[in-house]
Amino acid sequence: MRSGGQQGTTPLLRKNDLLLAGALVLLSLGMLFLSAVRAGNRQEETWIRILRDGEEIGVWPLSADAVFTVPASADREVVEGRIAGGLSDVNTVVIENGTCRVSEADCPDRICVERGRISVSGETIVCLPHRLVIEVIGAERAGVDDVSN
Amino acid sequence: MFQTDGETASRGTAGTGRSVAWGGLLLTFALALAYVESCIPFFFGVPGMKLGLPNLAVVLLLFRRNDGGKNGRARAVRDAAMVNILRIVLAGFLFGSLFGILFSLAGAFFSLAVMVWLMHTGRFGVTGVSIAGGVAHNAAQLAVAVFLVKTSGILYYAPFLLLAGTLTGALIGLTAGAVLVRIPVEKQEEEK
Known part of the structure; x- marks a missing residue:
């Protein structure tokens, strides 16, 4: 032209x-x-793995109901744009009836809560402001430390 | 701010004034669209997934002056980049968070770069350029997300984001095209 x-x-x-x-x-x-x-x-038993900042916090079986609160580490308030009440950055993870969801979170966008339930291997819930990843993994990956990386 | 070259600005050509007016108009337009977008829950829990409505303003700016001449096109790119930065920062403070701003900037700039490149090849129409922009936006945001959480697991979202980017990009391209044919092409007043 x-x-x-x-x-x-x-x-x-x-x-x-x-x-x-x-x-x-x-x-x-x-x-x-x-x-x-x-x-x-993989139709075998599935697990929930939680990573914060790329580091594994723990692995839980999807078959056992559980509720726990995951704190985002306290030294990142500025990057996350959270100034007041920054120490309270938490996500509440609920495992029930073979599914996992984030029931509560005080991140700015709450996309992790909106994501709803996950249960199939490979599905993930992400909370970017808290750098949290919750993923469903198969049994063979639960034993080995992070094959995908 | 828009087209502030010392010499052209001091000459006070009609092009300068019009450029500022268009920039301001489309910036306002982009902010209004950002507000509308913030009211529509579209993301389905996928981080970074948005309709990308404000991108309509960027696409319009990019193609409006495309009437030939390197000068006009360079200015179109510069205006589009400027509106892009301003609308993200302003919309971020108005409807979003600081975190969202940093995240959006990555997507918006990669998207603009891809759109400018495709526009310059001259092989694609407005719709194709817009589609590439939408997909590039989502790809860049996903890349930033992978970098942030240091886990490749969230690449699980890639197909959804790819599909969403194609769809919204096409919608925005077609809309932009419908608007563009109704705006008279601006002729180059000052060609140095």
Whole structure:
């Protein structure tokens, strides 16, 4: 496109746009399919693993009901944008009836609470402000220390 | 702020005033959209997932001046980048958190870079550029998230974010296109 050309504006939709959209949709569907296959392969007992700042806090069986409060470490208030009451950064994790959820959290966005229940291997709950990851893992990964990293 | 080159500003051309006016108008527009977005619970518990409505303002700015001439395009990119920074900082303080601002900036800038690059190739329409921008935004945010929590486990969200970015990007591109055909293309007044 050069100045004065008849092509004043970029066209709204080109064939390339459709190809791009199609490729992206196929790619995401393929990834979904792969993760579904991987989750379906392990039907054995599943565990809940909680990581804070990339470090494993602990692993709990999904079959045993439990409630516990996970504190975000206290030295990160400034980064998280929390000034007042920063010491109270906590997420309450509930394991019940073979599912896991975050019932309460005082992070700014509460996306972890909105996420709802997880139960299938590979599913995760993330609380970015608290750098907390709660994931469902299969039995073979529960024993080994973080294969994925 | 928008297009503040010493010489053109002092000459006081019509282009300068219009550029400032457009920047302000679209910044306000982006903030209004950010407010609307904050009212719509779309994310389904996936961190970083948003409709990306304010990106409509950025796409509009990017393509509005695309009537040729390197000068006009460079200015379009600069205006888009400026509105991008301002709308994120302002919307962050108004409706979000400081944490959200830092997080959004990463996504927005990678997204803008990809959109500018695709626009310059001239092989894609507004919709394609917008789709790439939406996907790039989500990819960058997910990358930052992986870095923050130091766990690759959250890549579990990648397909959802990819799909969402494609969808919202397409919607925004089509909307932007519908608006763009109704805005007269601005001619270059001053070509040095």
